[in-house]
Amino acid sequence: MPEKAKPQKHGFCTFLLDDKRYAIDILTVQEVNRQLRITPVHGAPEYVLGLLNLRGQIVNVVDTKCALGLGRMDVTPESRQLVLKTNADLRTRGCEDLCTSEDLIGLLVDRVSDVIDVDEGRIEDPPPALAKREGTVVLGVVQLDGEILRILDPSRLLVFETELAQLP
Numbered sequence: 487m488p489e490k491a492k493p494q495k496h497g498f499c500t501f502l503l504d505d506k507r508y509a510i511d512i513l514t515v516q517e518v519n520r521q522l523r524i525t526p527v528h529g530a531p532e533y534v535l536g537l538l539n540l541r542g543q544i545v546n547v548v549d550t551k552c553a554l555g556l557g558r559m560d561v562t563p564e565s566r567q568l569v570l571k572t573n574a575d576l577r578t579r580g581c582e583d584l585c586t587s588e589d590l591i592g593l594l595v596d597r598v599s600d601v602i603d604v605d606e607g608r609i610e611d612p613p614p615a616l617a618k619r620e621g622t623v624v625l626g627v628v629q630l631d632g633e634i635l636r637i638l639d640p641s642r643l644l645v646f647e648t649e650l651a652q653l654p
Contacts (some may be wrong), residue, residue, distance in 0.1 A: 555619030
């Protein structure tokens with residue numbers, strides 16, 4: 487009798503923005519950083535909080551709530567940055583199907599939760615009721631113990647209104 491194929495699992499780094507739980511593919515995350523000494527950049531878009539010097543590398547810090555159209559972040563001692571791998575880093579690691587940004591980006595979040603594995607079959611299409619901006623960057627949702635986990639596409643999170651209309 488042939489063996490049943492095991493469901494494909496995906497690893498996700500989960501985090502909170504207010505009371506909502508989000509996730510991004512763990513392969514796109516370079517590190518979780520607690521350094522919050524961010525240098526503001528005059529004239530930067532509203533969603534860019536500024537720049538961070540991370541061991542000699544300049545990181546563009548994004549207000550993730552603002553990028554999702556959910557208001558501004560309140561930075562607290564629990565706030566963290568998810569520093570994402572660049573597209574070049576992903577290609578070097580053989581992850582051509584994943585995409586983030588050409589630049590080093592830090593997503594500021596209220597709190598990092600944990601890393602989880604999710605069976606591919608449990609990921610559902612995002613509901614149409616998501617807010618317009620949030621709906622454009624959520625790849626799918628998963629029901630977890632009475633709450634909804636929203637899986638984000640980091641490359642779409644970093645694309646904004648004028649560019650969004652040009653995406654397929």
